[in-house]
Amino acid sequence: MESIDAIIHARWIVPVEPADTVLENHSLLIRDGRILALLPRNEAESAYEAKVVHELSHHVLIPGLVNAHSHAAMSLLRGLADDLPLMTWLNEHIWPAEQRHVSAEFVHDGAELAIAEMLLGGITCFNDMYFFPEMTAKAATQAGIRVSLGMILIDFPSSYAQSPAEYFDKGLSLHDHYRHHPLVSTVFAPHSPYTVSEKNLERVGALAAELEAPIHIHLHETAEEVAQAVASEGERPFAKLDRLGLISPELIAVHLTQLETAEIERMADVGAHAVHCPESNLKLASGFCPVHELMQAGINVALGTDGAASNNDLDLFGEMRTAALLAKAVAGDAAALPAHAALRMATLNGARALGLSDVIGSLEAGKFADITAISLDDLHSEPMYNPLSQLVYASNRNQISDVWVAGRHLVRERELTTISRGEVIAKARRWRDKIAAS
Numbered sequence: 501m502e503s504i505d506a507i508i509h510a511r512w513i514v515p516v517e518p519a520d521t522v523l524e525n526h527s528l529l530i531r532d533g534r535i536l537a538l539l540p541r542n543e544a545e546s547a548y549e550a551k552v553v554h555e556l557s558h559h560v561l562i563p564g565l566v567n568a569h570s571h572a573a574m575s576l577l578r579g580l581a582d583d584l585p586l587m588t589w590l591n592e593h594i595w596p597a598e599q600r601h602v603s604a605e606f607v608h609d610g611a612e613l614a615i616a617e618m619l620l621g622g623i624t625c626f627n628d629m630y631f632f633p634e635m636t637a638k639a640a641t642q643a644g645i646r647v648s649l650g651m652i653l654i655d656f657p658s659s660y661a662q663s664p665a666e667y668f669d670k671g672l673s674l675h676d677h678y679r680h681h682p683l684v685s686t687v688f689a690p691h692s693p694y695t696v697s698e699k700n701l702e703r704v705g706a707l708a709a710e711l712e713a714p715i716h717i718h719l720h721e722t723a724e725e726v727a728q729a730v731a732s733e734g735e736r737p738f739a740k741l742d743r744l745g746l747i748s749p750e751l752i753a754v755h756l757t758q759l760e761t762a763e764i765e766r767m768a769d770v771g772a773h774a775v776h777c778p779e780s781n782l783k784l785a786s787g788f789c790p791v792h793e794l795m796q797a798g799i800n801v802a803l804g805t806d807g808a809a810s811n812n813d814l815d816l817f818g819e820m821r822t823a824a825l826l827a828k829a830v831a832g833d834a835a836a837l838p839a840h841a842a843l844r845m846a847t848l849n850g851a852r853a854l855g856l857s858d859v860i861g862s863l864e865a866g867k868f869a870d871i872t873a874i875s876l877d878d879l880h881s882e883p884m885y886n887p888l889s890q891l892v893y894a895s896n897r898n899q900i901s902d903v904w905v906a907g908r909h910l911v912r913e914r915e916l917t918t919i920s921r922g923e924v925i926a927k928a929r930r931w932r933d934k935i936a937a938s
């Protein structure tokens with residue numbers, strides 16, 4: 501018998517790749533943090549001896565979810581300002597609050613709260629854009645979650661950096677520091693075409709090409725953003741980014757509620773990636789991303805939560821369902837985004853956007869064992885004709901029982917193993933008192 505670190509016996513496994521596959525009564529084998537194989541249970545038991553055995557008899561295993569757009573530390577601003585359009589929300593509430601309160605400690609504590617919520621919600625990797633990214637990295641590595649860290653850039657001073665030059669310097673040293681880290685990767689994260697100058701956007705484009713790093717940016721989030729750019733600069737933001745060399749295979753464009761056919765074709769031609777944040781777009785009344793058209797054009801579309809101050813949760817399970825339902829309504833086509841495509845957006849497509857699809861995003865031999873287990877042992881999951889349908893249309897994040905990242909068991913029977921739930925809640929309450937008092 502061959503020795504392995506762990507074996508998970510599951511009722512169902514949805515590996516995402518190959519597409520549309522649902523394995524029943526199979527086992528997933530883990531060795532050295534990676535998936536060794538997925539085998540029928542009887543074959544696995546007769547050939548392998550595992551140090552740890554997990555019996556998930558009425559559960560489905562899926563790849564860990566990839567949150568392709570977040571501002572983790574904004575969890576501490578959840579509920580501070582609701583029911584407002586984007587620019588009022590940012591200009592009159594969020595940016596003033598950030599100027600007053602954002603510090604290294606704020607970001608560590610906020611990121612930790614967000615990571616706890618994301619792990620309990622089955623998210624094993626998040627692509628973050630926020631001040632003090634080194635503190636987000638610290639909270640992530642302490643927790644054991646995978647993170648794609650934004651080397652942020654915005655043309656206004658903050659407690660994190662005083663000038664664009666300082667943002668660049670800090671970002672690049674972060675890139676050097678985490679170059680070989682097993683859980684942390686770095687991406688450029690210029691905030692948007694309306695907050696970063698042409699000169700700085702151009703530099704991002706050049707550096708991204710040189711370092712082969714993705715570029716994560718808010719783009720065409722609202723009609724107002726596009727109209728203002730046309731009025732003041734005579735050009736749509738997409739056209740500006742294209743002129744500056746940013747519409748490229750490295751691009752991870754977030755929101756995209758306003759797109760012309762030629763822009764969709766251009767994204768498809770270069771192989772740029774899109775991130776859909778349906779609940780944030782709905783709450784801020786930003787508009788609808790035409791995901792169906794993007795997918796038909798062959799563009800890779802991933803899924804993000806955005807920050808908890810605009811969503812107001814970090815629940816990618818909920819986003820899958822919202823994305824699937826919304827796409828049907830927007831396209832007037834019930835087949836616009838089927839369940840299997842929604843799950844793919846939340847897993848493999850996210851990994852592809854982040855340049856990580858060789859190592860995560862599906863349950864395949866050789867990839868890291870980033871795994872989410874969902875219990876389907878409840879009356880609202882019956883009768884079981886199709887686990888994929890139950891997952892996307894009839895399940896919620898409270899059914900997530902176990903989560904592994906690189907084979908490490910970070911959520912065990914709905915309990916966090918690396919984060920103290922009580923301490924995270926206590927810190928969030930202290931921040932709430934401080935922020936509410938100011």
Ligand SMILES: CSC[C@H]1O[C@@H](n2cnc3c(O)ncnc32)[C@H](O)[C@@H]1O
Nearest residue numbers: 571594629630631652654691718807
């Ligand atoms: C430079 S750090 C990130 C910056 O982005 C702000 N932000 C959060 N959500 C959104 C959004 O939906 N659109 C634009 N900007 C957003 C956040 O408050 C930080 O200042």
Ligand SMILES: [Zn+2]
Nearest residue numbers: 571718806807
């Ligand atoms: Zn955002």
